[in-house]
Structure formats: C-alpha cells, structure tokens
Amino acid sequence: MARYSVFAIARHAASWHQGWEKAWRSPEPKSEYDAIVIGGGGHGLATAYYLAKNHGIRNVAVLEKSWLGGGNTGRNTTIIRSNYLRDPSAAIYELARGLYETLSQELNFNIMFSPRGVLMLAQTEHELRAYKRTESANRAQGIATEIVSPERCREIVPILNVAGPRYPVLGGLWQARGGTARHDAVAWGYARAASDLGVDIIQGCEVTGIDRDANGVTGVQTTRGPIRTRKLCIVVAGHSGVLAEMAGFRLPVESVALQALVSEPIKPVIDCVVMANTVHGYMSQSDKGELVIGGGADGFNNYTQRGSFQHVEETVRALVETFPIISRLRMLRQWGGIVDMTGDRSPIIGPTPVPGIWINCGWGTGGFKAIPGSGWATAAMIANGEDPVAGPFGLERFREGRMIDESVAAAVAH
Numbered sequence: 001m002a003r004y005s006v007f008a009i010a011r012h013a014a015s016w017h018q019g020w021e022k023a024w025r026s027p028e029p030k031s032e033y034d035a036i037v038i039g040g041g042g043h044g045l046a047t048a049y050y051l052a053k054n055h056g057i058r059n060v061a062v063l064e065k066s067w068l069g070g071g072n073t074g075r076n077t078t079i080i081r082s083n084y085l086r087d088p089s090a091a092i093y094e095l096a097r098g099l100y101e102t103l104s105q106e107l108n109f110n111i112m113f114s115p116r117g118v119l120m121l122a123q124t125e126h127e128l129r130a131y132k133r134t135e136s137a138n139r140a141q142g143i144a145t146e147i148v149s150p151e152r153c154r155e156i157v158p159i160l161n162v163a164g165p166r167y168p169v170l171g172g173l174w175q176a177r178g179g180t181a182r183h184d185a186v187a188w189g190y191a192r193a194a195s196d197l198g199v200d201i202i203q204g205c206e207v208t209g210i211d212r213d214a215n216g217v218t219g220v221q222t223t224r225g226p227i228r229t230r231k232l233c234i235v236v237a238g239h240s241g242v243l244a245e246m247a248g249f250r251l252p253v254e255s256v257a258l259q260a261l262v263s264e265p266i267k268p269v270i271d272c273v274v275m276a277n278t279v280h281g282y283m284s285q286s287d288k289g290e291l292v293i294g295g296g297a298d299g300f301n302n303y304t305q306r307g308s309f310q311h312v313e314e315t316v317r318a319l320v321e322t323f324p325i326i327s328r329l330r331m332l333r334q335w336g337g338i339v340d341m342t343g344d345r346s347p348i349i350g351p352t353p354v355p356g357i358w359i360n361c362g363w364g365t366g367g368f369k370a371i372p373g374s375g376w377a378t379a380a381m382i383a384n385g386e387d388p389v390a391g392p393f394g395l396e397r398f399r400e401g402r403m404i405d406e407s408v409a410a411a412v413a414h
C-alpha cells in the first residue's frame with residue numbers, strides 16, 4: 001500500500017484528494033486459512049498484525065460481524081497507563097504502553113498517541129497507602145510513576161478542589177508517560193498494516209458456529225459461508241461467553257454494560273487524564289474540547305450496549321464534588337459497551353480446552369491500553385505455543401486458584 005506522508009498529502013491535493021486508495025482490502029473470504037481471528041476490535045487486529053509481522057503467518061483472516069472497532073475499541077475513554085500492582089500485569093501493560101509510543105510510525109497511521117500524563121487521585125488514607133504500595137512495586141518493575149502531594153495535584157489539574165468537602169485530595173499517583181490515543185485509529189491502523197502484509201480483513205461476517213473433530217478445531221460457520229482452519233483465536237470481548245459456548249467450553253467471564261459520556265465542548269481546562277476512583281469518575285479533554293467522562297458499569301449482566309440511565313447522574317454528581325466547575329456543563333451524549341469481566345479483573349490469554357483454539361478476553365473495563373502488548377503476546381503464543389508475557393494469564397489459573405488480583409490490588413477500573 002502507498003505510504004502516508006506529507007508528500008502524499010501534497011500530491012493528492014493536486015487532484016482534490018479524490019485519488020486515495022481504500023485503507024485496507026475487503027476481499028471475499030477464502031475457503032481455508034492457516035489462522036482465523038474472530039473479532040475486529042483492537043486486540044483481534046493487533047493479534048493478526050503481529051502474526052504476520054513478527055511470525056510470518058500471513059494466510060490469516062480477521063472475521064468481524066459488524067464494522068472494525070464497532071465494539072469496545074471504538075467506545076472507550078482511551079486511557080493508557082501501566083501503573084498496575086502485580087508483576088504480570090505491569091509487564092503486559094508496560095509492553096503495550098511502550099509500543100504505543102512509536103505505534104504511529106510502526107503502522108504508518110497517526111493513532112494520535114498523547115502521553116499527557118495520568119493522575120490517579122488519592123481521596124482516602126487507604127487509597128494513598130495503596131498508591132504508595134503501587135509506586136514501590138512500579139519502581140521494582142522499572143515503570144516510572146511517582147507519588148505527588150495535594151499541591152502538586154492542584155498544579156497538574158488546576159480545576160481540582162483539593163479541600164474536599166467529603167473527599168479531600170490527599171495526594172496522587174502520577175504516571176507522566178501515560179495518556180490517551182485515538183481509539184478507532186488504533187483499529188484502523190492495525191487493519192491497514194495487517195492488510196498490507198496479506199491478512200484478509202472481512203467485515204460483516206458473523207461467526208455462527210465452530211466446527212471440531214476428535215483432534216480439535218476444523219473451521220467456523222459464518223454468515224458468509226463455512227471457512228476451514230486448524231488455528232482459531234477468539235477475541236470478542238463481551239461476546240466471549242457466546243463464542244466459547246459455540247466451541248463447547250465455559251469461561252469464568254461475566255458480560256456487563258459499561259458507559260461513558262461527553263460534555264459540551266469548552267476551552268482547554270485540563271491537559272492530562274485525571275482519575276478520582278473513590279468518588280468513581282475520571283476525565284480528560286478531547287481535542288474538540290469535550291470533557292470525556294468515564295462512568296460506571298451496570299450492576300447486572302446484560303448485552304444492551306447502552307448502560308443504565310442512573311449512572312450518568314451518579315458519575316456527574318460524584319465528579320462535581322472534586323471538579324466544581326463542571327456543575328454548569330451540559331452533557332452532550334452517552335454510550336455503552338459490553339465488557340467482559342473476570343473475577344480477578346485480569347485478562348485471559350491462552351489455549352482453551354479445544355485443541356487449536358486460543359482465547360484472548362477478560363480485559364473488562366481496561367483493555368484499550370493493552371492492545372499492542374496483548375496482540376504481540378497473543379500472536380507469539382499462537383505461533384510458538386508459549387510466551388513469557390501472555391503465559392501467566394492462562395485460563396488454568398482459575399482452576400488452580402492462582403489469581404492475578406488487580407481488582408482489590410489496584411481498586412481502579414480502566
């Protein structure tokens with residue numbers, strides 16, 4: 001595919017930008033592939049890209065039932081950070097964060113990575129202690145984070161009400177190289193680069209059944225006909241349980257709607273990501289000026305892709321206490337995505353009880369930040385049978401009781 005560059009923009013300007021080729025090929029599905037990835041979100045597309053790029057496995061298809069990035073990848077609030085407590089988590093999220101730094105150049109697609117810094121506010125003594133523990137762990141893991149004072153928090157986020165009333169800011173955990181990226185561009189960039197390496201990106205192709213024989217997987221049934229393969233990777237986030245059932249096994253995953261909202265656009269007031277986990281709300285400001293606000297997850301399992309109405313009120317009410325200026329803002333729109341939650345709030349990457357089928361799921365409310373690292377590690381696991389980064393996240397940990405507990409450890413979503 002032609003490279004995107006300033007010269008290409010200038011050249012195409014002469015023809016009123018009418019001659020750009022499509023960003024990726026949309027071929028008819030072949031009857032057989034060496035490997036099939038189900039799910040055209042960030043994780044599925046990154047897996048396909050690294051299979052082709054790092055391991056030379058290019059006869060690969062990505063099957064997406066609707067459009068690329070139409071799942072959670074295009075619905076999240078784009079926070080990227082790697083300040084997790086447990087070593088396996090820190091390893092995969094830091095691998096991802098590091099890859100994000102140069103992903104635009106790697107993919108020749110501007111994913112608008114913005115390492116603007118992520119500040120996690122400590123608003124109780126317990127939270128401050130937990131963040132001090134995380135900072136120590138991060139130092140041992142080689143991840144640059146620091147505990148900052150309330151005064152420094154106020155310098156970083158001038159609209160912050162550090163004095164309370166119910167939850168004064170006692171300090172914060174600051175990761176200066178955390179930030180955001182344009183979420184749909186991540187999906188599009190991986191799709192374009194994978195397509196360029198020979199991967200078939202097939203949208204509007206829903207997998208409706210999984211075929212197996214005594215030796216394992218043999219192929220999939222789709223709305224565009226059957227396709228044979230001996231290697232299948234299921235990467236469908238909130239629909240993981242549905243696909244696992246088709247393959248004949250069960251997952252320790254629950255699906256719930258998680259929602260987000262944006263305000264009307266205003267002049268720049270905040271140039272980092274700030275998370276207030278005690279009151280449960282977090283914010284960043286988009287290039288358009290909207291405040292991008294993360295809301296809560298529904299307290300019951302569902303596939304609605306909307307989220308319950310009361311969360312909008314709860315989230316905004318919580319944030320007004322810590323950021324009083326937003327009390328006069330109108331909220332413009334709200335949306336939801338179906339997230340796949342595991343009990344320890346860590347992902348599942350690895351083989352399944354059906355030979356030839358791998359799964360990548362369980363990213364829950366925080367998998368956008370992991371996309372490059374997850375794709376890298378999942379591809380390595382499929383190609384080599386094992387991978388040191390993906391290894392600890394295998395499905396067997398639930399049978400062995402070997403949790404990678406980030407829910408209690410970090411007490412933070414996203």
Ligand SMILES: Cc1cc2nc3c(=O)[nH]c(=O)nc-3n(C[C@H](O)[C@H](O)[C@H](O)COP(=O)(O)OP(=O)(O)OC[C@H]3O[C@@H](n4cnc5c(N)ncnc54)[C@H](O)[C@@H]3O)c2cc1C
Nearest residue numbers: 039041042043065071072073076077079207337367368369
């Ligand atoms: C409101 C919200 C806010 C979030 N905020 C953050 C954040 O700030 N930071 C962060 O790191 N993470 C965040 N997340 C989580 C993050 O978005 C997800 O963990 C991540 O996008 C999951 O990517 P994925 O590729 O696994 O899944 P998806 O992007 O959901 O892709 C899965 C794809 O599989 C397809 N599919 C499903 N069934 C089939 C089938 N039968 N056949 C073919 N295709 C199928 C779907 O159509 C979908 O496109 C948030 C999520 C939500 C909903």
